[in-house]
Amino acid sequence: MPRPWEPVLDALVRERYPRLIARAVLVTATHADAEDLVQDALVATFASRARFTHVAAAEQYVRRVIVTRSVDRARTAQAERRALARTSARPVPTGEVELQGLERDVVAALRDLPPRQRACVVLRHLDDVSVTETARLLGLSEGAVKRYTAEGSARLQQRLGATTAVVDQHVRVELVGTEEARRD
Known part of the structure; x- marks a missing residue:
């Protein structure tokens, strides 16, 4: 008998996995890291007795876990880089998403x-x-x-x-009565 969250996980992976990967690429910049990050986020989300009843809610939660896990990974990577620098080791470059x-x-x-x-x-x-x-x-x-x-x-x-347009922040708005608005 499937657990209550399994159909939601199955539907999430089947329907939304490419979008989750695309989101993860934005915070990791490599496809391989993005795939790992999405897998970690899915495991973290559903291993903790997730109680999602809708795919949209589960997707939103997983997307947020992707971002927080990427920050954690960046911190870990930074600590590893410092350790490698101390031991004079050189990191191996990873492939980039084309x-x-x-x-x-x-x-x-x-x-x-x-x-x-x-x-x-x-x-x-x-x-x-x-x-x-x-x-x-x-x-x-x-x-x-x-x-x-x-x-x-x-x-x-x-x-x-990119540039941003400066919008006049002193736009005057006046409320007019219904009759006055109809005359104009």
Whole structure:
């Protein structure tokens, strides 16, 4: 007899796996690392007695686990690099995902961001997660999330040559009565 969460896991992998991989590529920049990250996120999510009844809810949770696990991996990788530097070992380069045009530029720009900035930018702008929820997921203060998001976004804009339009913030809005609105 299948466990209650198994059909949700099966449907999630069958229907949404490519999207999960695409999301993971944004925070890891290599396809192989993205696949490992998605597998880790799925195991972490469903090994803890997940109680998801809908695929969409499970996908959203797994997407957030992907980002938090990527930050953890970046921290571990940084510690490993320091240890390797102390022992004079050289890391072996990994293969990159072959992307074209803007995709390649965006992934490269994201890869150049520090891990916390990258995680905040992905959660806030790509996953549309609130500042409060991002802070909770990453174990940061809301102010730190705002700072990392702003700094990461600014670095991405600079790297990609993007500009933002300045909008007049002093737009005057006046409420008018129904009769007055009908006359105009």
